[in-house]
Amino acid sequence: MTATEPLPEPDPELDRLYADFAAGHMTPLWTQIGDLMPAAPTPRAVSHVWRWSSLFPLAARAGDLVPVGRGGERRAIALANPGLGGAPHVTPTLWAAVQYLGPKEVAPEHRHSQNAFRFVVEGEGVWTVVNGDPVAMRRGDLLLTPGWHFHGHHNETDHPMAWLDGLDIPFVHYTDAGFFEFGCDGVTDDSTPDVSRAERLWAHPGLRPLVGQGPKVNSPIAAYRWEHTDAALAAQLQLEDEGYPATTDPGHAAVRFTNPTTGGDIMPTIRAEFHRLRPGAHTRPRHDVGSNVFQVFEGSGTVHLGDVAWSVAKGDLIAVPSWVRWWLEADEPLDLFAFSDAPILERLHLARTHTPEGA
Amino acid sequence: MTATEPLPEPDPELDRLYADFAAGHMTPLWTQIGDLMPAAPTPRAVSHVWRWSSLFPLAARAGDLVPVGRGGERRAIALANPGLGGAPHVTPTLWAAVQYLGPKEVAPEHRHSQNAFRFVVEGEGVWTVVNGDPVAMRRGDLLLTPGWHFHGHHNETDHPMAWLDGLDIPFVHYTDAGFFEFGCDGVTDDSTPDVSRAERLWAHPGLRPLVGQGPKVNSPIAAYRWEHTDAALAAQLQLEDEGYPATTDPGHAAVRFTNPTTGGDIMPTIRAEFHRLRPGAHTRPRHDVGSNVFQVFEGSGTVHLGDVAWSVAKGDLIAVPSWVRWWLEADEPLDLFAFSDAPILERLHLARTHTPEGA
Amino acid sequence: MTATEPLPEPDPELDRLYADFAAGHMTPLWTQIGDLMPAAPTPRAVSHVWRWSSLFPLAARAGDLVPVGRGGERRAIALANPGLGGAPHVTPTLWAAVQYLGPKEVAPEHRHSQNAFRFVVEGEGVWTVVNGDPVAMRRGDLLLTPGWHFHGHHNETDHPMAWLDGLDIPFVHYTDAGFFEFGCDGVTDDSTPDVSRAERLWAHPGLRPLVGQGPKVNSPIAAYRWEHTDAALAAQLQLEDEGYPATTDPGHAAVRFTNPTTGGDIMPTIRAEFHRLRPGAHTRPRHDVGSNVFQVFEGSGTVHLGDVAWSVAKGDLIAVPSWVRWWLEADEPLDLFAFSDAPILERLHLARTHTPEGA
């Protein structure tokens, strides 16, 4: 927005007025409006890519130097968007961190208002115990810890494991909506089943247990297993090959992780999706209100963010601020996990998407 | 409801008034209220059990005598509730029929407002083609044909196949809401895939294709496969054995078939569930507003309907009118498919359930 | 639907089969489908007009001959659609009756699952007491008695009063969903305030009391007063005169009575509206799935039902069965109250409307 009319000339009376405003804890709109209400979003957050090849070794060094325990609670290293002044926020609303748990280590139980998930880009052998239900973590899995669910983690193996934590910490902090409570110092159930009880009850396609009727705020599926995600994506590409509409763009399969009790997003503030591109395929350029974060799961390709093209490979993490034009291009088969704050924008009717080349 | 005050004495003036009412197409409430507005539902429909051992041979005889084709459309033999004066309604709102398709026969395509499903108690080898998507029918599967979807069936084998059709024909007829349209005389796609395209796109637990967002009126899952239903029920009983709440009553596992885009019922007028009882287990006696229909899938047991106990075995079909007390008891492991008009009652806020022994 | 293929020839084996079907409480679809599943609705109910000039005198005669009291409960005379075999149903789902209360008479309290309203075409002086809240009844008012609310009526004047009762009795009877309970023999509060407590709490535009948050099944507004309805309709016609879109058709103003806690219909099964046509105006011909009932409130005009034109005047009641083409034409300013079962059809996704001349 460009001011088309001059602001008032410098004037001692005006200076006095502005000083009186300041003394009275007041601020005039007319000097602020361009920044406050731009023609389109002008995020402070910037596009950025963090390399797994840097992240993982740093996390491993922390594994040697920093204990896990009550107080610090988690050995999690947050991505700090370079535009946000050092705050540990990958975007204004979202938190993304690499969490690292050494052999036989335990992260003690706690609960908080913040919604959390874990996504496993490599490794296995940790169980996250969510409200007493042990959930195995394996490559490709998405694990949920919705708000106010107790949770702790324990590594049963002789090797370390690292994964992606995604939360709405910045949003809950911004809205002053967070509560936190310590739980048991270890984990309440250290058994190591292959499949959680939540999955056994809930992870059957289109089937609900009669004991769990009515809509639930969060998905009751504790773990979205890679075998299902992979099968769903593969099926979309096969259907495309057979001539049926199933893909989002040509060569671009995509699924959304959903709450089976509503059909909506897994948690009130966070959307999670998985995207697969055939070699040579690309997504349509788009601008979204709200922020997106991607992690390359497998393969390599190019992420176009505004006018910059970033080559990305396995494990790399990508932050896309609001309204930045973005698109993906696959060199080889490219699998990406994605999460965003879209439910916040949609539930408050602030969502907008623009696809300059048409939808 | 008992009249506590005498109705008016016989009187010639009153007779004249009643005659004038009749001539004017009017009816007084005061002579009707006891029947119209009883203290609790007094259904005309009665409890009844139809035996598979009778149904199937009759269907087979129809297979010899009655062709399938345009006009008659389907070789379906409806259960006619003995209380409903010969109308082909298993309850006031629901239709249940045995449909029989001989070797190599084809039931031509059509579509109608009425919502339909098929449940397969035995056999396989027929494909139902729903809006062009061939859906294999196999023992234990629930197949959907929501309102206004074109559908036809073809038997690819040398043996006949029979299954249960469930529809809301009586309700749609009663509300004068039905439309019907002929489609192609054969089927639009006679291929015989193991899995339908709808399943490949939709039958992944908690995963939705990005191309199909938003709530849908009907479940997009064309087929709920037995392997998933069986696994979900088995898991509930295992969880119970392990000491976790998962079953509806002790020894009574149950799942509801749902629309993954809403978490609600598969279709707007019909609920479908599957129940499994351990030997010796029983459900709690209950009275429901609305009507229930069961089909024994496997095992044997006793169905208590009001004061009558009916022994039931594989394939038997059971009609439970509104507010009749019912409960199930298993002799051996007992699996039952169930459907009802509960979504009608619930969406119109007329549902009530009473469990005399407590919930 | 016309059978395009011959049904099987007469045949003794077939006769035996049909007899065995009948004995086994079974009915073949192929002999029934044309009636059960027509190409478009073929209602048994017929279009009909009942004249206020006949209804009111008959009600008055009943006033002389039939007491009001416990047992008969109400001196209500139902309109019996000529197509429905004498059943006291104005359409398959709806009940419409003239209720008549003599000077100083009291109709005792009861409650039932059935949803009810009263609409007052003339007169005043009766209070309906709904869950203990006395609601004055005056010309033009719509008064609600949602399901399971206790209610009784008392006439405080020396003259009789008659009004229209609308209920979902046939629907609740059909679905076997009705419960009934007697209440106090008189009325629980015989005070005669101008305005009910429910109105004082709820009938303020866009304002809700903080004590009554959340969606409610039924509108909490006990009385929709004529002054508001009249003002809303007048405003639409004025806006039209000023060149703004406000009317449903040219010269046709219309409002829907709604539940302020949801924006939806007043009760789960019944829609109520008020229509006003300028002299010479007409509505667009339309076919609706579901049944409509109108009562002329003021003025005169013509109601076209299928191919028949009925001249109508104040108080006349009109039944429009499902899918019958209907339109209204005003000779002089024409005000009509309307109700229908549209919420049933809409909530179950069976609603359809066709406007042959375009929407």
Next chain:
Amino acid sequence: MTATEPLPEPDPELDRLYADFAAGHMTPLWTQIGDLMPAAPTPRAVSHVWRWSSLFPLAARAGDLVPVGRGGERRAIALANPGLGGAPHVTPTLWAAVQYLGPKEVAPEHRHSQNAFRFVVEGEGVWTVVNGDPVAMRRGDLLLTPGWHFHGHHNETDHPMAWLDGLDIPFVHYTDAGFFEFGCDGVTDDSTPDVSRAERLWAHPGLRPLVGQGPKVNSPIAAYRWEHTDAALAAQLQLEDEGYPATTDPGHAAVRFTNPTTGGDIMPTIRAEFHRLRPGAHTRPRHDVGSNVFQVFEGSGTVHLGDVAWSVAKGDLIAVPSWVRWWLEADEPLDLFAFSDAPILERLHLARTHTPEGA
């Protein structure tokens, strides 16, 4: 949250790790968690009261010195919460400003994603033109300008007028969700009707125009008039006097301004209410997640915020940050307008309320 386990000892290797984190745009959780995830909200915003007796004269001085026109757009002076570092935010999510329009002045039209309302504590004579519909502004009225509606204001009188503007500017800025567009330089309709067209169509209790069906994102009622608000509050206190439950606390009447098409809040991000206390009455102390703002409309009393009691009088504006204990006490009859970000918290399932003395 208190760390119960020591953080790692100072250590050069750790220093190097932290430096490498910083260089890689990463931040460890374990040094941040206490601030990021406190046991209960610890807002940076503080409780504060702005005096109308200061605000209005400052606004008047701005009226002399600062023109209104394209570029600055509005002569609005925002309340800057003393805890928020000078940002023009009354709370982290909300904007509250005094807008001042001199005799015959015009604020040009524009539109933006941000949702806005005006509340008039005194004066009249300005029309706000919302999507072409002129809306008179008078004492006690609440006027809506939902997101992306064009709007401008013009003062038709010879005296200035000032009012409260409330918006979600900080929230939309934070989420990078805002768009802005200039409109016409004057106003598109300079007529001065007493009642807007939106009100004529929509502000009838429980009545909706047939042309405007379906839920709408924002309330279509452009103006909630004082006469209705006042009547609704008076009725609650009268009902309380008569012995009926109608008030929120003894002597405390309250209404919420709602969207008649949903029964929910007027706009997706902002709740508005009006509270009236009898002399001597008080509200129950409470802690709310989310932020509240009050403006005294009439009367005087005490606002308790945490441990501080602030005497307040007409026009004073009060900011209550998240989770600060607050209650109101009336010296004389006390009328307050209130707004908050509660819809944000509720739609995202982050709302909590605590009433230490019981609900």
